[in-house]
Amino acid sequence: MIYLDNAATTLKKPDCVVQAVTHALTSMGNSARGTHDSALQSARSVFQARSSIAKLFNAPGPERVAFTKNSTEALNLAICGLFNQGDHVITTDLEHNSVLRPLYRLESEGIITLSVVPADKTGRVDYDDFTRLLCGQTRGIVCTHASNLTGNTLDLHRIGQIARAHNLFLVVDASQSAGVLDIDMEQMGISVLCFTGHKSLMGPQGTGGLCVARDVDLRPLQVGGSGTESFSPTHPTEMPTRLEAGTLNGHGIAGLGAGVDFILETGVERIRRHEIALAKRFYDGVTNLPGITVYGDFSSWERTAVVALNIGDYDSGAVSDALWEDYAIATRPGAHCAPRLHNALGTAEQGAVRFSFCWFNTEEEVDTAISALRELAQ
Amino acid sequence: MKEKKSKLIVTFHTVTAAMAMESACTAAGMPGRLIPLPREISAGCGMAWSAPVEARAQLEAFVKDRAIPAKGWYELQL
The missing domain is CATH 3.90.1150.10 (Aspartate Aminotransferase, domain 1)
Known part of the structure; x- marks a missing residue:
């Protein structure tokens, strides 16, 4: 084939990914639920994966990397956790449904208004359209880094400059670009970077996440078990626990971390x-x-x-x-x-x-x- | 059960911060290890850094230097 x-x-995954998942399946406990050796092995593996991902994307630090099961979940978290009643959001024609549908839903519920930067017949956008579509209520831009259909990229440096100039959040779908194109959250002015593990990061399916800039607070979609503050009726607010309710996919994250390390080394x-x-x-x-x-x-x-x-x-x-x-x-x-x-x-x-x-x-x-x-x- | 001894206990808001502590201390050869959070501090679950009380000044300086987000410092009989 x-x-x-x-x-x-x-x-095809690097051998180190297969070995990491196999090792995790045979040796790792729950990453945040104890301090015996199996639990700590898992916690160390998850922490190492956060650290490697933060390094790859120049995210603010491992504590600003939260894991999800894929990009779709990360984008839902970012979009639903960031925007409020009356906000105006700009997106583009290049987007995958993982961006469009959460935005359409907020729009249909009357929470946001939405404008879309059009693409021409070759899939190109006019960057001046981002500025033309601004209004007083504009709060953010949500866009892909690279189209999953054509492979064409959006210039995140340029879009980041527009977002900075107008004090907007910039949410980026890096599903197709993470691991193969340079991504620098700080330089590009990215507020939330959403990624999946099973494509160009070479990890297993069921892994993904989001990197959140230091000055950005997202409302969590889920609350529940956290491994800390058991008698508090509310979920912890500190990152990354804030966005991670329940047991993480530690076995998958071990493979994702190995994939990212392979990319950093290569x-x-x-x-x-x-x-x-x-x-x-x-x-x-x-x-x-x-x-x-x-x-x-x-x-x-x-x-x-x-x-x-x-x-x-x-x-x-x-x-x-x-x-x-x-x-x-x-x-x-x-x-x-x-x-x-x-x-x-x-x-x-x-x-x-x-x-x-x-x-x-x-x-x-x-x-x-x-x-x-x-x-x-x- | 073992005889109780005085221990320095450092707590954290998140497991990620606890892991940052372990990673940094291991790399720098600082004393201590992760233990379950003692009930004297909280009836909840979680983990804490346990070290000899004599290492408090050294660890406080280390944590400050590395900007590790510690939540609280305790000396307990454990």
Whole structure:
């Protein structure tokens, strides 16, 4: 099998991740519920993971890293925990439903008003639109770092400057960029950074979290067991316990921490260069094939290693199925939980076949995928 | 049960702060270890740093220098 669905989940994990999860499953107790060796092993593992994540994103410190089960939960926490009655929020057409649906829900409940920066037919935005959409009640910008459909990025330095200039919160969905693009919370002026563990951070599913700037307080979505202050009727307010009710996924977090350590040791830039070289090789090999339409803006390679395309007017599901059945190449077809961007690209009906590359893919795999598409396009 | 001795106990608001204490103390060779939070301080659960009372000044300076968010300092017979 050639696995090119890494934007959904990275299948191949570093050996250290597998070993960390195995070790955790066989040796770790509950990370905050005692001081015997098994409990402390787990607490140390969770603390190490927080520290590594804070280092990777230049977050204020390990205590500002809270774990969730994925980006969606982190984004719900950030969006529902930050905005209040009457606030105006700006987002973009590039967003995944994990951003859009929490915002739509607050909007439909009459809590916030929402404006959306439009994308053009290649998925690009006009950054002046962020400023044009401001009003007196604008409280924050919620946006992705990189589109899961096209791989195109938003310039967080630029959006962060706008947020700083107008005293706005900046909530970033880093689901597609964490571990492969530079993220510096302080430099970029990010208030809350939401990430998932199972994609480019190379960890297990069921792991994710959010990094919260020091001057930002989020209302928790859940309260309950905390391991401290048992007789208090209220949940502790200190970070990260504030946002973490109940037992953490210590076994998964051990793997996530190992994945982040692998990235720190390998280097984000080295990983990015490898993945982008593969994506560029693939793009160059398919973009001029007859009947192939590639989506997104390829004028710059400041992007993630995602190439979405269609063959003629064939159903993207049929193309993806043929790639799997006839060539054992795994891709993702259909709609990609990014309805507004599909509308902008004109792929709402057809969907798109997404090829996404990772650190463990090879040039040979890319060349096989190009050959397969050449045959299918004939 | 063992005979009780006077101990220095440092408490924290969160397990994360307790782990920061352990990590920093281990790296710097400072005395002490994590124990369950004694009931004299709270009937709740949680963990605390336990060290010889003679190390109090050394640990207070260390915690201040490393900006570790300690909640309280106690000397107890444990």
